[in-house]
Amino acid sequence: MDTNKFNGTSYNHWLRNFRIVLDFENQGYVLDNPLPTALPEGSSPEERVTFEKWLEDNRKVHSIVLASMTNEIQNQYNRLDDVPSIMLRMKEVYAVLDRHIRYAATKAFFGTKMPEGSSVQIYGVKMLSLVEKLEDLNAGLDNDTYIDVILQSLPSSYDQFIINYNMNGLEKMIHELITMLVQYEAATHKSAPGVLVGDASTSTVKAKRVGRWKRKKGKGKVVATTSSTEGSPTAPKGKGRGKVGGSQRSKANDVCMHCQEKGHWKRECP
Known part of the structure; x- marks a missing residue:
């Protein structure tokens, strides 16, 4: 005191x-x-x-x-x-007249709504406090009315809970209802599991390695193709010599590189 x-x-x-x-x-x-x-x-x-x-x-x-x-x-x-x-x-x-106090408490109880995403436990404690205040003021409301008002004040994410509660004909006291709501929130409002950083980084490294391997493999093909085109051996000089347009060249005007005489080639020189 x-x-x-x-x-x-x-x-x-x-x-x-x-x-x-x-x-x-x-x-x-x-x-x-x-x-x-x-x-x-x-x-x-x-x-x-x-x-x-x-x-x-x-x-x-x-x-x-x-x-x-x-x-x-x-x-x-x-x-x-x-x-x-x-x-x-x-x-x-x-003292403030009891009538005014009861009016304010009743207005607060019937007008309170639970915001979506907020804690149902904190909200339940708040509503329970208002109920106790109304009881002290002899507001004349029964337990079923209190339960109905609390259920109607919940956000849409609790619609399934309300349907199950009414269909099963449950009759609970207010503190029991709050306990059920807390359990429902814990079961249905779990956060999504986080991504494992180790797995993500490993996958990224593997992807980079595969990308580099593919690029190297692609370069090898290009090099091989280029080599086969540019570095391919030419036809032997001896076999292809003397052919123009596929016809045999004449020996009459050719000079032998050995004896310097016309009419034959060096390999045919006597």
């Missing part, structure tokens, strides 16, 4: 925390029931014990409620002896 002293703002939050403390001590009833002034005549011993306990609890809660306020607000209520009177005055001054 020391860190949540009431300073005139957030009355409903302060009251919630204050009730939690009193409920732990079984003294929350003092806030709502008026202080009895005296025991009626002919009261039983049990009634006397109850009355004395009420007075004792009222004294303790009175000290706690004043200690949970700032000094300025304490001065406004320290003259009141009974706790219910203090709480009534505070509500008249600081």
